[in-house]
Amino acid sequence: MKNFIIKEFLQIFRDKRSLIILFGIPIIQVLLFGFALKNEIRDVPIAILDNSKDLYSQQLITKILSSEYFILEENVQSEKAIENAFRKGKIKQLIVIENNFTENLERENRAKIQLILDASDPNTAGMINSYTSAIISNFEREINPSFAGVPMIIPETQMRYNPKLDSVFMFVPGVITIVLMLVSAMMTSISIAREKELGTMEVLLVSPIKPIQIILGKVFPYVILSFISALIILGLAFTVFEMPIVGNIPLLLAESLLFIIMALSLGIFISTAANSQQVAMLLSMFALLLPSILLSGFIFPLKNMPDIIQYIGYAMPPKWFVIIIKNIMIKGNGIGSVWKETLIILGFTVFFIGLSIKKFKIRLE
Amino acid sequence: MAENKSNSKAVIVKDLVKKFGSFVANDHLNFEVDKGEIFGFLGANGAGKTTAIKILCGLSHPTSGEVNVAGYDIYKQRDLIKKNIGYMSQKFSLYDDLSIAENIRFYGGIYGLSRKKIKEKTAEYIEKLGLQAYTKSMVKELPLGFKQKLAFSVAIVHDPPIVFLDEPTGGVDPITRRQFWELIYKEAAKGKTIFVTTHYMDEAEYCDRVSIMVDGRIEALDKPAILKETYNAESMEEVFIQLARG
Amino acid sequence: MISIKNLYKSYGNIQALKDISVEIHEGELFGFIGPDGAGKTTLFRILTSLLIPDSGSARVIDLDVVNDYKKLRTQLGYMPGRFSLYQDLTVEENLNFFAGIFKTTLQENYELIKPIYHQIEPFKKRRAGDLSGGMKQKLALSCALIHKPKVLFLDEPTTGVDAVSRKEFWEMLQSLKKQGITIVVSTPYMDEAALCDRIALIQKGELLDIDKPQNIIDRYSHFLYGIKADRMYDLVNQLREHPQCLSAYLFGEYIHFASISEIDINQLKEDIVNSGIEQVEIIQLKANIEDSFMDLMAKAEK
Structure with missing residues (x-):
């Protein structure tokens, strides 16, 4: 085992292409997405309807407006004026704070905020929504440092002009998901397929080494490298783009690790079916990467798609990971709000590992 | 057009040097191949054979030296060289998932043969190689021996004056191997120049002349009979081992 | 040592092996001689437990190749057709890796592989991909020997290798034989038959003859x-x-x-x-x- 892992690391570090896929692609993706979108969210005109006008509501509004993302276009005075504010076509978001905001928070640990968005440009709307949610979560923790994971302020989002859309577009969760998927699944499947292609797999099979040892030996180095890759993405997002990460970081990392292991077991599963590097690459690209991008709700909101495609989307592990990571990273939720999705990914992991071990051939056919 | 000075030479190589960094793969090679000659190009693994063949086929540039193939200069007339040579490697450059006729059509098309000509060639090859039973099959279903003969025929579909064969008989059964050499003889008798590499030392005997490369240099070049006499050897294998072991 | 009885194997409608029966004795240098496509590789893969025959049986070191494959795999050495080395690892790293998966070390069996390994030892820091054909072949043989197997299967070890390296390789096999290792080798080069104790001529999945090379020739x-x-x-x-x-x-x-x-x-x-x-x-x-x-x-x- 130890031997196997050493060998694997040596091979990875000697192959420039692997290193580029491992570390170059994530960095480039983050920078590209980051710079492209950063310009979108700056001085976005918004309107506010503050029904409380009390201590916390004022503090929250100040916090939102002091961020560099939003400027106040208009103070709306009543519900009736909302429609009119949007019709002017200037504002992208209207924040409605309920009555007795401070009181509700202090007495019941619960308060409502409504975010009404102009969703004619869904991606921007998604971005605005998540930035606002992030600021609200931050605020929540400032006023209550013993924050336990269950959110007190519940932002309720309403998308105008595109009402079905409620997906949150955030590039970091998307990029992390895609990169982990790419690196983990594609690289392991290719590296196993390469052994088959070169004939070294024959020698390994004939040796006393057990299939599980081969699998673990292959997986271990990639777990570490993919994890480093994920850290790089998060680090870049956090430092270069001042991405708000409001959630629990250890939890975020633990979930990433789980997803990496899932993707790796998927990669091994692919390699049991592929006999050459080319096939492994194609299978990873078309069977994994494209559906992940298209159906995980990362770029295109899944809810806008036909039912049947939505169902297929449910079978895509990345969809669930995107939900988890958004919840933790942007909304600042704890494990309490993502346990279902975590269980689903855990299920996928167990399923693929089991299938791989079962399908991993101790012989050549 | 720079016409060939001596029209009886198919290949002229003068002081050919090819370096990869500080490694000298071809160290001042000098040889000529006559038209219609079967020229055996032997050497140990890593002696620089493949490098030299790549240069002769116009796939790689020499570091220095003069090379003339089929009357054309390797520096200025690479495209003309490519039109005037045939090439077959041990991997049989046929498409496994195409039929015989489709392979011939493809390669004929590459060399700009007319549709009529391709039809003629297809009929001729099927007849000549006894492939009647396989006209509908994909090439991968052909027995190895047929595949190899077909690959050779396809390599000369455009009737080039010179053919390069890179280990054409590796792993083939002894009867097929000999039938293949008869095919080579037949083409040589028609005036084609054959430039061939092989690891079977008995095949070296079939060549009119043989060169043996060691460490990037040509250590010996002559008729097999003369080489055996010079090195006081029973067979070409002995000659080869004496030279290659140094 | 090795007992093959009525072995059949087919892929789809291609009959790769037809009724193969051979007995190979302990300490013998046995050659399967035949062209590409004769079924040599299929046979070797069955004997090394990588494939299951359609019918018939094979026992190697008194172990059934299908049922006792786990035990068998610890005791046999196998060198597949293409030298199965990690091209991007150095000579030394390859050896250490293969030693590791057989739970042994280079030092432990150094004596056995020394005559072969010392020829490539000066290049031990070089990557396997940068070695010449002959050196790759020596390294692959060293790797196959590193766990001191009782029987060694070499599938076309000399294909595509020049005459000098081939000669050296056979000299190495002779010296391994002296150490008591049973060696089963396949080759398309007919002239190598004379170097084996006994040979089986194989063509299109069928055995043409099995005997000492000289006896086969004498029957002509x-x-x-x-x-x-x-x-x-x-x-x-x-x-x-x-x-x-x-x-x-x-x-x-x-x-x-x-x-x-x-x-x-x-x-x-x-x-x-x-x-x-x-x-x-x-x-x-x-x-x-x-x-x-x-x-x-x-x-x-x-």
Whole structure:
């Protein structure tokens, strides 16, 4: 085992292409997405309807407006004026704070905020929504440092002009998901397929080494490298783009690790079916990467798609990971709000590992 | 057009040097191949054979030296060289998932043969190689021996004056191997120049002349009979081992 | 040591092995000789437990290749057709890796592989991909030997390797044999048959003959003549027209002409010269293994 892992690391570090896929692609993706979108969210005109006008509501509004993302276009005075504010076509978001905001928070640990968005440009709307949610979560923790994971302020989002859309577009969760998927699944499947292609797999099979040892030996180095890759993405997002990460970081990392292991077991599963590097690459690209991008709700909101495609989307592990990571990273939720999705990914992991071990051939056919 | 000075030479190589960094793969090679000659190009693994063949086929540039193939200069007339040579490697450059006729059509098309000509060639090859039973099959279903003969025929579909064969008989059964050499003889008798590499030392005997490369240099070049006499050897294998072991 | 009984194996409708039965003794250097596609690799893969036969059985070191594969795998050494090395690892790293997966170390069995390894030791920091064919072959053999296997399977170890490296390789096999390792080797090069204790000739999935090389040659029953002249291609075609001709093939310097009955050499020479071919030389020949193989092959075709 130890031997196997050493060998694997040596091979990875000697192959420039692997290193580029491992570390170059994530960095480039983050920078590209980051710079492209950063310009979108700056001085976005918004309107506010503050029904409380009390201590916390004022503090929250100040916090939102002091961020560099939003400027106040208009103070709306009543519900009736909302429609009119949007019709002017200037504002992208209207924040409605309920009555007795401070009181509700202090007495019941619960308060409502409504975010009404102009969703004619869904991606921007998604971005605005998540930035606002992030600021609200931050605020929540400032006023209550013993924050336990269950959110007190519940932002309720309403998308105008595109009402079905409620997906949150955030590039970091998307990029992390895609990169982990790419690196983990594609690289392991290719590296196993390469052994088959070169004939070294024959020698390994004939040796006393057990299939599980081969699998673990292959997986271990990639777990570490993919994890480093994920850290790089998060680090870049956090430092270069001042991405708000409001959630629990250890939890975020633990979930990433789980997803990496899932993707790796998927990669091994692919390699049991592929006999050459080319096939492994194609299978990873078309069977994994494209559906992940298209159906995980990362770029295109899944809810806008036909039912049947939505169902297929449910079978895509990345969809669930995107939900988890958004919840933790942007909304600042704890494990309490993502346990279902975590269980689903855990299920996928167990399923693929089991299938791989079962399908991993101790012989050549 | 720079016409060939001596029209009886198919290949002229003068002081050919090819370096990869500080490694000298071809160290001042000098040889000529006559038209219609079967020229055996032997050497140990890593002696620089493949490098030299790549240069002769116009796939790689020499570091220095003069090379003339089929009357054309390797520096200025690479495209003309490519039109005037045939090439077959041990991997049989046929498409496994195409039929015989489709392979011939493809390669004929590459060399700009007319549709009529391709039809003629297809009929001729099927007849000549006894492939009647396989006209509908994909090439991968052909027995190895047929595949190899077909690959050779396809390599000369455009009737080039010179053919390069890179280990054409590796792993083939002894009867097929000999039938293949008869095919080579037949083409040589028609005036084609054959430039061939092989690891079977008995095949070296079939060549009119043989060169043996060691460490990037040509250590010996002559008729097999003369080489055996010079090195006081029973067979070409002995000659080869004496030279290659140094 | 190795006992193969009525082995059959097919892929789809291609019959790769047909009724193969062979006994290989302990300490023997045994060769399977035949061209590509004869079924050698399939047979080796069955013997090394990588494939399951359709029917028939095989026991290696008294272990069944299907049922006892786990135990068998710890005791056999295998070198597949293409030298299965990690091209991007150095010589030393390859050896250490293979030692590791067999739960041993390079030092432990150094004595066994020393005669082979010391030839490539000066290059131990070089990547396997940068080695010459001969050196790769030595490294692959060292890797296959590192756990001191009782039996060694070498599938076409000399294919694509030059004559010098081939000769050296066979010398190494002879010295391994002296250490008591049973060696089973396959090759398409007929001339390597003489270097084995016993051989099996294999063609299209069927065994043509099994015996000591010399015994197989001695069974050759035709009259064989070596003929050379200035125009070999014309000569071979002309000889095939000869009424006594069984076969006529190019054979290095000479054409090997097999005839049904004894032939008057002088008469034959005269006939050839009369047809305008010059520098004719005819000698009586003893068959070699390739003549035998071709003869057996022709018989099997019928």
